[in-house]
Amino acid sequence: MTKKIRRIYVAGLLTPRGTHSRNLAIDHQINLRKNIRAGVEVLFAGFDPFIPAFDHQFWWVLQNGEIITEKMIKRFSKSWLEVCDALLLTPKWRKSPGTLAEIELAKKLEIPVFDTLDDLEDYVEKEEKNNE
Numbered sequence: 428m429t430k431k432i433r434r435i436y437v438a439g440l441l442t443p444r445g446t447h448s449r450n451l452a453i454d455h456q457i458n459l460r461k462n463i464r465a466g467v468e469v470l471f472a473g474f475d476p477f478i479p480a481f482d483h484q485f486w487w488v489l490q491n492g493e494i495i496t497e498k499m500i501k502r503f504s505k506s507w508l509e510v511c512d513a514l515l516l517t518p519k520w521r522k523s524p525g526t527l528a529e530i531e532l533a534k535k536l537e538i539p540v541f542d543t544l545d546d547l548e549d550y551v552e553k554e555e556k557n558n559e
């Protein structure tokens with residue numbers, strides 16, 4: 428019997444790469460929106476998403492002298508990926524070095540990786556039928 432897939436790590440491009448406009452701030456906001464929207468769709472599909480794109484909210488509440496480093500964010504994300512049951516990629520993920528590293532880790536941990544929510548749902552449906 429395989430492990431039930433419930434917790435989904437939503438990975439994708441966040442850092443602007445000029446994919447939408449020439450304005451990096453606009454690109455970042457568009458990328459955030461796409462990743463968070465993918466997480467909402469995962470939630471509506473009946474799964475429990477972890478959306479690392481929400482990590483930007485930490486910066487909103489920092490107090491004087493507090494610093495969040497890239498190392499801290501990578502540790503935080505890795506910790507959550509390690510307990511997720513699957514990784515879902517968002518469009519344009521191939522331009523994201525962070526997502527490429529998350530895919531590598533998922534493969535090492537034998538966590539299935541999906542390009543689309545439809546692929547994830549098909550996989551889960553097949554697994555459920557095989558376990559009946």
